[in-house]
Amino acid sequence: MNNKQKQRVLLANSRLQTLAENFKMSAKNHIGFPGSVDFDYEPVYRLFGHMLNNIGDPYRDPTFRLHTKPIEQEVIAFFADLFRAPKDDRWGYVTNGSTEGNLYALFLARELYPEGMVYFSVSTHYSVQKNIHLLRMPSITIRAQANGEIDYDDLAQVIGAHRDRPAIVFANIGTTMHEARDDVKKIKKVLAAQAIINHYVHSDAALSGVVAALTEPHHPFDFEDGADSVVVSGHKFIGSPMPCGVVVVRKSLKDRIGNLVQYINTHDTTISGSRNGHTPLLLWYAIQKFGVEGFRKRAQQGITTADYALERLLAIGWDAWRNLHTLTVMLATPPVDLINKWQLSTASGWSHIVCVPGVTKKHIDRFIDELSNVAN
Ligand SMILES: *Cc1c(COP(=O)(O)O)cnc(C)c1O
16 A cells, blocks of 8 residues: 555545444434334355345355355245244245335335225325336325324225225325334235235335234234235344345246246246345344344233323423334324434424334433423
8 A cells, every 4th residue: 555545445434434433322312213123144244245246036046156146045044934924835036125125015016006096094004106107007095094004995985996806905004104004804804805816015114014923813914814025124123234125926826927927937936136235134143143032022022112202202292193002102293403413313293202122211201301401
């Protein structure tokens, strides 16, 4: 290295250090976004010096060895079990996040039912509109109930008016703002009552997939409840230090489109071609570390923290509510300096706290103390 290069590297290192310190500070007041931040992935970082590419289908070995597909297969098996996918009819892959997983599921549905109409509630994540637009699928927005859950009567009425078309229902298992959960069993009942034989139901469980799968009472959202695909994010409840997700689908459906989609080489089954080989390692490490029981405990802790947060908000007379058995607490929007400090996402006069692992009673106490100063 010449002197100029050395100087640039020194400057770069000091900037990286400043960034790291800033991130550490923000993590202290991180209660408004649904990403866990309490997890140490250090052992995986040793592998970050390798270029790892899980190109194409996770079940097909490429000719080069720098991939983690066997690990990816274990990750998919874990989530397929968690979402009760049939043992002999499951397929999936590790995505860049739930946006890509949702895009894959909608793509699958469109290939199966090119004439299909997509139905989703008004509380659906903004990325879904974009996906539907990219895929040029016709869609109808369904009303939501006050708690953010889809309005089944409106769904029945709208589907009833389009009984000549296959129905593709996009179910939210945890809406972005209220963490409201649509009930897949009720959706299937609506489809049966309207005698819609050709249908597809997708569960977008980006935030709530693990919590919904592991806590009682069981919320109907998975394969046994009637879903054809389920998506979950890795960087939300699970806490991966970079965006990623998992999509699980019925293999028989994916195989059917494999034959239908001529322009897709049979191995080129994923939306992205070259795919991240490190994110499966991060998910796999979390699975090794926590397992089902560890995840369940973390989910229960989150629900307990949310119970506590709601109780404390109501006790200081602050307007607040939440959907039962979730990590999200809705509160009337606090003054702007508190929103900024605590990184609260806000819409239409309401903000939320998301009690993902790493958000503790101590965080809640500090926040409520500050809030009660402005309340009085
Ligand atoms: C976060 C979220 C998404 C998008 O997921 P990414 O992993 O950020 O791409 C989709 N749907 C819901 C309900 C979400 O909460």
